[in-house]
Amino acid sequence: MDTQTNSAPRLDLEPAARQIAGMLDAIDDARLAGPTPCPDVTVGALLAHVEGLAVAFRDAARKELGATTDTAPSVESGLLADGWRSTLPVALDEMVAAWRSPDAWQGMTRAGSVDLPGEVAGMVALNELVLHGWDLARSTGQPYRAEEAHLRTSMELLADLGDNPPPTSPFGPPVPVPDDAPLVDRAVARSGRRPDWQPEG
Numbered sequence: 001m002d003t004q005t006n007s008a009p010r011l012d013l014e015p016a017a018r019q020i021a022g023m024l025d026a027i028d029d030a031r032l033a034g035p036t037p038c039p040d041v042t043v044g045a046l047l048a049h050v051e052g053l054a055v056a057f058r059d060a061a062r063k064e065l066g067a068t069t070d071t072a073p074s075v076e077s078g079l080l081a082d083g084w085r086s087t088l089p090v091a092l093d094e095m096v097a098a099w100r101s102p103d104a105w106q107g108m109t110r111a112g113s114v115d116l117p118g119e120v121a122g123m124v125a126l127n128e129l130v131l132h133g134w135d136l137a138r139s140t141g142q143p144y145r146a147e148e149a150h151l152r153t154s155m156e157l158l159a160d161l162g163d164n165p166p167p168t169s170p171f172g173p174p175v176p177v178p179d180d181a182p183l184v185d186r187a188v189a190r191s192g193r194r195p196d197w198q199p200e201g
Helices: 014-021 043-062 084-099 118-140 148-159 183-190
Strands: 108-111 114-117
Touching: 014 084, 014 118, 043 084, 043 108, 043 118, 084 118, 108 118, 114 118, 118 148, 118 183, 148 183
Parallel strands: none
Antiparallel strands: 108 114
16 A cells, blocks of 8 residues: 655545535435434435534544544434534544645544554545435435545555444445445445435435
């Protein structure tokens, strides 16, 4: 695995974060109770989770360890706070800026109550944005585009889990897809999601 140089991080999270931020204006309040590809998770809960993970991974990048980095993520229990249309884009911007520092990718940090190398934490942060960006787009009927390098990073990270993730993993067993399926479908399927998922009705 290639690592970042001393002058620049290996990956820029900005395109994946921008993808999510760009979808927010089209999500009206009526959609917040709608389903997502994550079982038992509403659009509102997913948005709350994205804001929480943005703050947590911002702090992980800064090595500011504490309550935000010591709490295991829970998508199902996310409670969307008032003002999220303003605070979520700010949290995403701060997350992106924090991971642009080469120091973020070096040494050890913590996220979701797990200690891990900075480089791995950065890959996990990117993977969260990639997958939840797809979740949000599919749930709200919006287009989704991800950079090839980001999708390949997700594939690399998810492949390390094997075909039978542990019960504590947020990902399910990979969903079979053709070898020539689009890269985004293969990445989504590797996480345990069905690439053809659509909200009912």
